[in-house]
Amino acid sequence: MRLYIVDAFTSEAFAGNSAGVVLLDSPGDAGWMQSVAAELKHAETAFVEVGGDGPKSLRWFTPEAEVDLCGHATLATTHVLGGEQTFTTRSGELRCRAEDGWVSMDFPSDPPRESDDDLSAILPGVAFSYVARSHQNLFAVAEKASVVRSLEPDLVALRARWTGRLIVTAPGDAGGVDFVSRFFAPGVGVDEDPVTGSAHCALAPYWAARLGKDELVGEQASARGGIVRMSLEGDRVLLSGQAVTVASGELHV
CATH class of the missing domain: 3.10.310.10 (Diaminopimelate Epimerase; Chain A, domain 1)
Known part of the structure; x- marks a missing residue:
């Protein structure tokens, strides 16, 4: 499996927030994904299914738990894949785009x-x-x-x-x-x-x-x-x- 380490929300290496990005051909076991995230020790590691057409399943894990939504690891994933991407997640469908050195992400508002x-x-x-x-x-x-x-x-x-x-x-x-x-x-x-x-x-x-x-x-x-x-x-x-x-x-x- 391909593995990437990406610094997100920054234009310089070793700044912003680092994320792991793992490309999967088929669904991964949750326990295995949690073990990988604990091994990598980034705030979040993203696991994205790239096999097949249509929206891609995307999940995020901290070293201790799966989370419902993660911005920087989604940005990192879109940066790796490039172009327009649609992800199916625990927070619904997310549409993202990598263009001209920037990544934009359409997320749900969460007013306090x-x-x-x-x-x-x-x-x-x-x-x-x-x-x-x-x-x-x-x-x-x-x-x-x-x-x-x-x-x-x-x-x-x-x-x-x-x-x-x-x-x-x-x-x-x-x-x-x-x-x-x-x-x-x-x-x-x-x-x-x-x-x-x-x-x-x-x-x-x-x-x-x-x-x-x-x-x-x-x-x-x-x-x-x-x-x-x-x-x-x-x-x-x-x-x-x-x-x-x-x-x-x-x-x-």
């Missing part, structure tokens, strides 16, 4: 809804102006980007809460960037995800409503960092980013 979650055990002493939940993530808004950049959450406390996933965001502090964010997901074995496409399905509708604009640019302020472009279209979010293939080879087992 205000909640009464107390995050003080996870982030002691940090004040938030808004706390909510999206489909599977806690969601919190800070007043300044500097707060988001300096966060050191208690990952044990977060892992014990609901799905163990948290998006934190604030207004942007650089030209051309509408907001910054970080994403922590110890609940699925990813302490901090470098750049998270699926999180922007929640970030896009929140910031579109707050800023009164449907075209947005977000910076995920992790150590590796990355830029995500978004266009909100009704109940869909068009996510766009670049990618770099770092390695390719064969998976022998």
Whole structure:
């Protein structure tokens, strides 16, 4: 089987978010896919069936669990395959396109809804102006980007809460960037995800409503960092980013 390592949401190697991409001729066993993902140790590894015509089955695994939606590994898969692609996934049918060095992905919008979650055990002493939940993530808004950049959450406390996933965001502090964010997901074995496409399905509708604009640019302020472009279209979010293939080879087992 062909195996690729791709850095997604970046135009430079060793930045953005790395993903494994495995090309399958037929459906893979879930336990085997989980073992491969644990071996590769990327935030997510994508498994895509390329045999036959029509939409391609696509699944994503962290080192610990299968997930319903992953943006950066979908971007990486589309980057590897090229052209227009339609994937059947646990989040429905996803249409993607690789063109002129960019990959665009049509994902479902996931607007956060205000909640009464107390995050003080996870982030002691940090004040938030808004706390909510999206489909599977806690969601919190800070007043300044500097707060988001300096966060050191208690990952044990977060892992014990609901799905163990948290998006934190604030207004942007650089030209051309509408907001910054970080994403922590110890609940699925990813302490901090470098750049998270699926999180922007929640970030896009929140910031579109707050800023009164449907075209947005977000910076995920992790150590590796990355830029995500978004266009909100009704109940869909068009996510766009670049990618770099770092390695390719064969998976022998």
